Amino acid sequence: MSAKQQAVxxxxVQSALPVGELVYSKEGRREFSAFSYDETWLATANRFEISPDLALIARLSIPQSAQQGKLPVP
Incomplete structure (x- = not known):
């Protein structure tokens, strides 16, 4: 079965400043999403983590709750 991947x-919006990329992947029954911050965002003085689970780093990050098999309660 082939893997399916989508990215956003x-x-x-106000400054058109790129923050990062959210990637959704599905391979068979396994699904997950990950986020990576854009280098421009990381170099900005006013940068912030868009979630406490997503450290300000330039590689794909999977939220800790997803890594532990737990989904956050809305």
Missing amino acids: RVAI
């Missing part, structure tokens, strides 16, 4: 670019 995330930006702050």
Whole structure:
């Protein structure tokens, strides 16, 4: 079975400042999403983590709750 992957670019609209990319992957019954911050965002003085689970790093991050097999309660 082939893997399916979709990605969405995330930006702050007022300044069109790229924040990062959210990637959704599905392979068979396994599904997960990950986020990576854009280098421009990381170099910005006003940067912030968009979630406490997503450290300000330039590689794909999977939220800790997803890594532990737990989904956050809305």
